[in-house]
Amino acid sequence: MLNPMRQRGVTLIELVVAVVIMGVMMAMAAPSFGTWITGTRIRSTAESMLAGLQYARSEATTRNTQVRFQLTTSLDATCALSTSSANWLVDVVTTDANDSVETRCNATPSDTVAPTILQVRAAAETGSGIVVAAGSSQIIFNGLGRQVPIAPATAAANVSIDITPATTRGTCVASGGKVTCLRIVINPGGLVRMCNPAAASSDPQAC
Numbered sequence: 001m002l003n004p005m006r007q008r009g010v011t012l013i014e015l016v017v018a019v020v021i022m023g024v025m026m027a028m029a030a031p032s033f034g035t036w037i038t039g040t041r042i043r044s045t046a047e048s049m050l051a052g053l054q055y056a057r058s059e060a061t062t063r064n065t066q067v068r069f070q071l072t073t074s075l076d077a078t079c080a081l082s083t084s085s086a087n088w089l090v091d092v093v094t095t096d097a098n099d100s101v102e103t104r105c106n107a108t109p110s111d112t113v114a115p116t117i118l119q120v121r122a123a124a125e126t127g128s129g130i131v132v133a134a135g136s137s138q139i140i141f142n143g144l145g146r147q148v149p150i151a152p153a154t155a156a157a158n159v160s161i162d163i164t165p166a167t168t169r170g171t172c173v174a175s176g177g178k179v180t181c182l183r184i185v186i187n188p189g190g191l192v193r194m195c196n197p198a199a200a201s202s203d204p205q206a207c
Contacts, residue, residue, distance in 0.1 A: 034169070034170070035178045038130075038170050040127075041129060042163050042165065042180070043182065044126040044127065045086050045123075045126040046182040048086075048088075048121055049088060049163075052069055052090055053069050053139060053186060054192055055119060056069040057192065060143060061141075061144065063092070065093070065143055067091070067092055067140070067141055068091055068138055069089075069140075070101060070138040071083060071085050071134055072088070072102075072105050073085050075089065075105045077105070077106050078103065079103060079105035080103070081138060083132075083134040083135070084131070085132060086126065088120070089101060089118075090118045090119045091116050092116040096114045099116075105117075105120070129166045130165065130169075132163055134162075135160050145189075146190045147187070147189070156188035160184070161184040162183050162197070163181060163182050163183070164181045165179050172197070173198040174198040180198070181196075181197060183196070183207050195207035
């Protein structure tokens, strides 16, 4: 008489060993995964601002008028200009007394009603843990797509916007860390580009 095949399952010891191995592997991968998440958020923030700046320049040349890209503390009725925020909006510069967007960032986008907001983007859309450091809270483009100097300056100059991680999220490669930080540079001619401060001078992505 044939004996039925015996089925052997996983023993408790084998299961514990497997769980321990998985735990060790996850612990080893966690820092790299965290760095990847932070890097992704930095790139998303930089690409969002790059798109906003390019849109502002395009609208300025299309409309043949001055269009402004601005960083603001928020996008509600308490907003103010900021050099350290990832919230941004694009509006048309006018001579109207109500031209300023401060305290009115929540105004309905309109081509005709001040503050003539064309587009907005919230910092929350690209994630938290990101630090922005801009050389100016606003960039104005004229009908030729060139930068307009902002008083008291009498001539346009390069403006940089650095996007880096919060201190609890990592350190930039340029400072010895593992996070790829990015910079957006707007030159007087209105050219907008994104670059990597840590890249070698021979690298096309270098700043």
